[in-house]
Amino acid sequence: MALFLIAQIAGRPVAIESSQVESVVDIGSIIPVPRAERQVRGLAALRSRVVTVIDTRAALGLEAAEVDAGRAIITIVEGHYYAILVDALDDVAPFDLTPLSAGILLDKGWLKVGRGIVERDGEPILAIALDGLIPGALALAA
Amino acid sequence: MDDLLQEFIAETRETLEALSGEIVAWESAPDDRDRLDAIFRFVHTVKGSCGFLDLPRLARLSHAAEDVLAAVRSGERAPDTRLVNAVLAIVDRIGEIVEAIDAGHALDDSGEDLLIAALDTGAEMAAPQAVSAPRSPSRSVRLNVDLLDRMMSGMSDMVLARNELARRVRDGGADPVVEAALERLSLTVAEMRDTVTRTRMQKIDALFSALPRMVRDTATELGKSVTLHIEGSDVELDREMIEMMRDPLVHIIRNSIDHGIEAPALRRALGKRENGWLNVAARQSGNQIVIEISDDGQGVDTDRLVTKVASAGLRSDAQLRGMSEQAKLDLIFEPGLSTKDMATAISGRGVGMDVVRANVEQIGGRIELHNAPGKGLRIAIHVPLTLSIMSTIGVGVRDQRFAISRQVIEEIVRVGGDMIRIDRIGDTLSATVRDRRMPLIDLGDLLGFGQRSPVMLAIVSASGGSYALAVDSVLDHEELVIKPAAPAIMATGVYAGQTLPDSGLPMLMLDCAGIAHVAGLVFGREAMVEEIEAEAVVPGVQALLFDDLDGVRRVLPLSVIDRVEPVSASAIRFSAGRLRLSVEGGIIPLVALGEWAPQSTVSVVRLRDGSVEIGYAIGEAIDIVELPETVVPAHDAGPIAGVVAIDGDQIEVIDLHWLFASHADAGTVSDAPLCLFDGPETAWMTTFLKPVLEGAGYRVATMLRPGETPRVVVRMSDDPTGSAATVPVVRLRRDADGDDGSIFRYDRPALLAAVARSTGGR
Numbered sequence: 039m040a041l042f043l044i045a046q047i048a049g050r051p052v053a054i055e056s057s058q059v060e061s062v063v064d065i066g067s068i069i070p071v072p073r074a075e076r077q078v079r080g081l082a083a084l085r086s087r088v089v090t091v092i093d094t095r096a097a098l099g100l101e102a103a104e105v106d107a108g109r110a111i112i113t114i115v116e117g118h119y120y121a122i123l124v125d126a127l128d129d130v131a132p133f134d135l136t137p138l139s140a141g142i143l144l145d146k147g148w149l150k151v152g153r154g155i156v157e158r159d160g161e162p163i164l165a166i167a168l169d170g171l172i173p174g175a176l177a178l179a180a
Numbered sequence: 181m182d183d184l185l186q187e188f189i190a191e192t193r194e195t196l197e198a199l200s201g202e203i204v205a206w207e208s209a210p211d212d213r214d215r216l217d218a219i220f221r222f223v224h225t226v227k228g229s230c231g232f233l234d235l236p237r238l239a240r241l242s243h244a245a246e247d248v249l250a251a252v253r254s255g256e257r258a259p260d261t262r263l264v265n266a267v268l269a270i271v272d273r274i275g276e277i278v279e280a281i282d283a284g285h286a287l288d289d290s291g292e293d294l295l296i297a298a299l300d301t302g303a304e305m306a307a308p309q310a311v312s313a314p315r316s317p318s319r320s321v322r323l324n325v326d327l328l329d330r331m332m333s334g335m336s337d338m339v340l341a342r343n344e345l346a347r348r349v350r351d352g353g354a355d356p357v358v359e360a361a362l363e364r365l366s367l368t369v370a371e372m373r374d375t376v377t378r379t380r381m382q383k384i385d386a387l388f389s390a391l392p393r394m395v396r397d398t399a400t401e402l403g404k405s406v407t408l409h410i411e412g413s414d415v416e417l418d419r420e421m422i423e424m425m426r427d428p429l430v431h432i433i434r435n436s437i438d439h440g441i442e443a444p445a446l447r448r449a450l451g452k453r454e455n456g457w458l459n460v461a462a463r464q465s466g467n468q469i470v471i472e473i474s475d476d477g478q479g480v481d482t483d484r485l486v487t488k489v490a491s492a493g494l495r496s497d498a499q500l501r502g503m504s505e506q507a508k509l510d511l512i513f514e515p516g517l518s519t520k521d522m523a524t525a526i527s528g529r530g531v532g533m534d535v536v537r538a539n540v541e542q543i544g545g546r547i548e549l550h551n552a553p554g555k556g557l558r559i560a561i562h563v564p565l566t567l568s569i570m571s572t573i574g575v576g577v578r579d580q581r582f583a584i585s586r587q588v589i590e591e592i593v594r595v596g597g598d599m600i601r602i603d604r605i606g607d608t609l610s611a612t613v614r615d616r617r618m619p620l621i622d623l624g625d626l627l628g629f630g631q632r633s634p635v636m637l638a639i640v641s642a643s644g645g646s647y648a649l650a651v652d653s654v655l656d657h658e659e660l661v662i663k664p665a666a667p668a669i670m671a672t673g674v675y676a677g678q679t680l681p682d683s684g685l686p687m688l689m690l691d692c693a694g695i696a697h698v699a700g701l702v703f704g705r706e707a708m709v710e711e712i713e714a715e716a717v718v719p720g721v722q723a724l725l726f727d728d729l730d731g732v733r734r735v736l737p738l739s740v741i742d743r744v745e746p747v748s749a750s751a752i753r754f755s756a757g758r759l760r761l762s763v764e765g766g767i768i769p770l771v772a773l774g775e776w777a778p779q780s781t782v783s784v785v786r787l788r789d790g791s792v793e794i795g796y797a798i799g800e801a802i803d804i805v806e807l808p809e810t811v812v813p814a815h816d817a818g819p820i821a822g823v824v825a826i827d828g829d830q831i832e833v834i835d836l837h838w839l840f841a842s843h844a845d846a847g848t849v850s851d852a853p854l855c856l857f858d859g860p861e862t863a864w865m866t867t868f869l870k871p872v873l874e875g876a877g878y879r880v881a882t883m884l885r886p887g888e889t890p891r892v893v894v895r896m897s898d899d900p901t902g903s904a905a906t907v908p909v910v911r912l913r914r915d916a917d918g919d920d921g922s923i924f925r926y927d928r929p930a931l932l933a934a935v936a937r938s939t940g941g942r
Contacts, residue, residue: 069580069686071665072627073672081665081678081686085337088678088686090666118666174667 039132042156044163045111046125048100053133053156053165060112065091065121068106077173082121084112089119097171098147113168122168133158135165147171184390188229189282190322195222196275203268210259219267220249226274231430234393237289238277244296245270266298325420328379335376340684342369377661380420384462384471385413387422387429391460394430398437399456405444406437407455412462417469421563425471428536432473432559433458435533440477440557450554451741452476453804464587465562474558480551482508489514509551513537564664572662572689574655574681575638577624583660583679583689590639590646592654602634611637611648620648621699623690626674640692647701649692658682662689673698723807724785725831727799729774734832735807735824739871742786742793744801749780752797758843761795769843772797773819787836790877792844796834807833811867837874852879853939856890856907859899869894869931876932878939892938897922908938 041056068080068091079093089112095103103125110121133156138144144152144164151170155162199222206215223245230239245267251257273295280287342365349362388410399406417425441447441456448454457476462469486500489511500508515534540547545563552558572583573592593600593613601612602620609620611634618639625631634650662677665688669675676691722738751762752770761770761784768786776782776797785796811822811833821835855878857865862882870880884890890907897911897920910931911922923930 067685069688071669071672071675071688072580072629073674074669075671078666078668081669081688083340083680083684083686085333085340087333088663088665088680090669116667120666172666172668174671 039134041130042133042165043111043127044129044131044158045127047094048098048103049125051128051158051161051163053163054111054168055135055165056130058113058168060114060119062109062111062127063121064108065110065123075173077171079123084119084121087119089121091121091123092171092173094123094171097173098151100146111168115169115172120168120172122171129158131158183386185233185281187322188233189278191229192226192274192278193282194322195225196271196278199271203271206259207264207268210261210264216249216252216259219271220246220253222271223249223274231394231397233390234397235277235281237292238274241270241274241277241292241296244299248299263299266295269295269298323379325380328419331376332380335373336680338369339373339682342366343682343684380418381416382419382422383413384415384417384422384469387417387425388413388460388462391429391433395433395437395458398434399441402438403443404437404441405455406441406458409457409459410461411459415462415464415469417563424539425561425563428539428561429460429471429473431533431536432561433460436473436475436477436557436559440475440479442478448745449743451738451743453801469563471561471563472558473561474556476556479553479555479557480509480512480549481553482511482551485509485511506549509549512549513547572658572660572679573638574658574687575623575636575649575651575690576653576655577627577651578629581655581685581687582623583658583662583681583687584638584640584649584692585676585689586657588640588692590641593637593639595634595637595650600637609650613637613639613648618645618647619699619701620650621695621701622650623695624650624652626695626699645696645701647696649695660687660689723805723833725802725805725826726785727802729772729776729782729797729799731774731799732832733802733829734820734834735805735826736785736787736796736834737807737836737871738804739875740787740789740836742788744783744785744798746781747784747795749776749782752776752782763795768793768795770795770797771819771839771843774799787839789836789840789844789874792840794839794843796839807867809864809867811863813863836871837880840874852877853891854879854881854888855935855939856880856884856893857882857895858893859895861896861899865894868925872928872932873935876935878935892935894935896925910934910938 042053043056043059043062044051044053046052063084065082068082070080071078077093077097079091079096081088082091083089091110093102094107095101107123107125109125109127110123113120113122135154135156137154138152139155143149148164148166151166151168152164153167154165156165157163199218202215202218206212206219209215223242226238227242227246230236230242248257248263248267252259252263257263273292277287342362346362346366349358391410392408395406395408436458437456441458442450442452444454447456459472459474461472461474463472464470482505486503486508489495490497490500494514495511503511512533513536515532537547540561540563545561548560548562550558550560571586573586573589574581574583576582595602599614603610603612609622611618611620620634620637622631622634632652636651636654637648638651638654639646639648658681660679660681662679664670665675665678669678669688673694674691676689676694679687679689681687723735724738724741724744725733725735728734747761747763752772753760753762759770759772760767763786770784771794774797782797783799783801785798785801787794787796805826808824808826811824813822814820814835817835817838819835819838821833821838823830824833825831855873857869857880866880866882873880881888881890893907893909895909895911897913912925912931913920913922914925916924916926918924923934925931
């Protein structure tokens with residue numbers, strides 16, 4: 039059993055394995071990065087570090103939210119700090135990761151981040167990999 | 181130097197402490213490979229450090245131990261108890277010596293030969309000695325860079341907290357007492373920040389200061405003499421970066437002295453100064469620090485390199501044949517390759533340029549080689565500015581701030597007034613600043629903020645040209661620590677990195693060369709032509725600067741100098757109507773423009789033009805200089821062709837033609853085919869081409885004497901055609917590219933071939 043963080047992204051619950059999570063923070067002012075892809079919401083200061091803020095909805099190919107999400111999960115990919123914006127954080131608990139049931143096909147951006155399913159009180163929750171949300175990281179890995 | 185020694189002592193002491201456990205373990209289990217490796221690394225490190233710290237005793241001990249351990253590692257010797265004891269005795273001895281160095285008292289070196297002898301197979305058992313030397317308290321602390329990182333990040337947090345506090349105090353109405361306290365806090369925080377920043381930053385001098393000694397020692401060991409020049413010692417680099425650069429730099433310099441610079445006798449014969457020349461320079465270039473190591477040695481013999489690679493079976497023959505010159509040169513980085521056939525004490529054991537390149541690439545840098553066979557090798561190490569402190573100017577676009585490296589900004593001007601015009605040429609913006617027209621990029625438009633009429637212009641230079649960058653405002657100057665941004669941000673091509681200034685808000689640093697590229701500006705051609713000229717000029721114009729016998733400073737083109745040598749004054753005689761010099765197996769004419777008799781030995785420059793040889797007595801050779809293109813001709817024909825300006829001095833240029841025409845034994849020169857230089861560029865041709873053509877056996881003139889007919893006329897391709905249509909014409913062009921039947925003026929073989937064709941094949 040691994041420890042998972044349950045968060046809300048675009049109104050849906052998702053599970054994130056805790057090994058990917060560096061910390062969970064409130065994001066203050068975000069400085070935009072002109073000419074960058076839409077997923078890059080901008081830069082923010084996290085203590086003395088500059089983090090790249092990822093607009094999770096944009097990265098998943100969803101509509102923009104009406105209100106900017108204020109919380110973020112900090113993750114480190116290839117030495118760079120990223121803040122993944124989330125709507126809310128629900129819970130931290132150990133779960134068993136099971137593969138996606140046969141026949142279930144993820145769409146849009148979910149396809150590239152989905153890793154399996156955890157079950158909370160009978161409710162299946164999609165487990166995601168945060169590095170799938172980072173633009174440029176996948177291309178480098180390929 | 182003392183710093184380095186302290187560092188060495190601290191490091192050795194620390195490793196020894198950590199090693200003591202390993203040593204005991206190795207003693208009980210001599211076959212344990214990990215323990216063996218740990219001890220090998222230790223003696224290897226000590227050996228390396230001793231090389232440039234000048235600690236011969238330690239070097240000898242560690243070298244001996246390393247040899248034995250290497251033999252054990254390769255399986256040539258078995259680690260029996262006797263061997264283990266002998267190695268341990270040496271490790272103990274190293275510890276004692278290090279303590280003695282630190283405490284500053286002498287340590288008797290008797291018994292060290294015994295220790296080394298004990299390493300030999302079949303030697304007597306060495307008795308381990310008790311460590312007795314007193315320890316002095318350490319004056320320095322070695323810190324982990326992670327700790328410095330944490331300190332730095334804590335410091336930045338403190339600055340942000342202070343800013344927050346200041347804001348609150350301002351908003352809540354100021355109590356003067358609180359404000360004064362805050363003021364004091366601010367000062368302290370600022371001072372602390374400086375200090376903490378400095379703990380990570382170091383002048384590159386920390387890297388360079390050990391070089392003079394190292395170069396001297398390495399050169400002495402090899403029986404060479406090398407003059408070292410160091411430039412840019414005050415460039416600042418991240419401490420960690422400096423540490424990473426240390427080994428590659430040392431290795432490259434040793435290579436340079438070992439393989440590059442020739443032995444003095446050979447250099448003399450080649451007409452080079454006996455002292456090899458080694459230049460180590462650091463400078464900041466855009467977003468990088470460039471460390472350049474250049475020497476005037478023999479360069480890299482790529483043919484030999486290729487043979488070597490082929491014989492080592494590292495590449496196939498077909499692969500090697502298809503390689504460009506540069507690719508062949510890059511073979512030097514091939515793993516497992518040593519261009520010297522034997523590993524010397526200098527070049528070390530199995531560490532090659534491949535390791536150097538790997539080290540440099542590990543910190544995100546790259547290595548460039550510029551090879552001039554026979555003339556030298558220049559190695560440029562480019563290290564990213566990552567983590568380096570940069571001097572920046574803040575610019576504002578709408579309500580966002582960006583940083584620009586101060587180094588690329590030529591000037592900042594406000595739009596308005598007579599000096600500055602902004603025009604639209606087609607759809608392209610251009611700015612004219614004091615009669616200088618340049619492209620203009622509207623930063624706001626480029627970054628997608630929309631167009632607005634320019635207010636301030638920052639004139640920046642990037643990739644070979646300058647352009648004006650329109651911004652809304654120019655803010656302040658700040659020293660910032662620039663770090664690389666995430667790949668998705670770097671992919672835009674307009675940013676050099678990100679930073680966190682005092683405001684507590686992240687800021688992006690603009691990459692001015694990248695902006696020019698994204699905006700589609702091309703300065704390429706101009707830059708390329710400059711480069712070609714710079715490269716091509718070098719070979720033609722080297723000249724020997726010397727003090728002549730009459731005290732006047734003069735130059736002689738290097739291309740005709742066979743060698744410079746001291747001769748006994750008794751070898752010079754005035755005989756058969758002229759001055760002559762006895763040389764090995766013959767007599768050659770000698771030219772002396774002053775008194776040579778009072779001296780017992782005279783330096784003579786041996787000049788050779790084809791088969792004709794003459795001597796020229798000089799006072800003293802000074803330097804090899806580059807001959808300027810402009811030669812002011814002398815008033816009358818004579819030994820002096822004209823005057824050039826070198827470093828602000830007027831220097832007379834010897835007229836080689838006159839020298840050979842009036843002093844050489846007659847017969848060979850006058851019947852040579854005559855080549856006429858024509859057109860407005862004759863001065864250039866005289867400086868550059870004359871030695872080339874005369875060397876190939878032609879007579880060269882810029883004006884015809886009555887009754888003379890040239891066999892060939894040389895002129896520039898864009899000169900108006902002269903009247904002499906009956907004589908074949910060789911036309912020269914300025915650019916390397918072009919195929920209008922003319923010849924690139926620096927293409928020596930093609931030029932000679934064309935002249936030979938025109939004069940009827942010679």
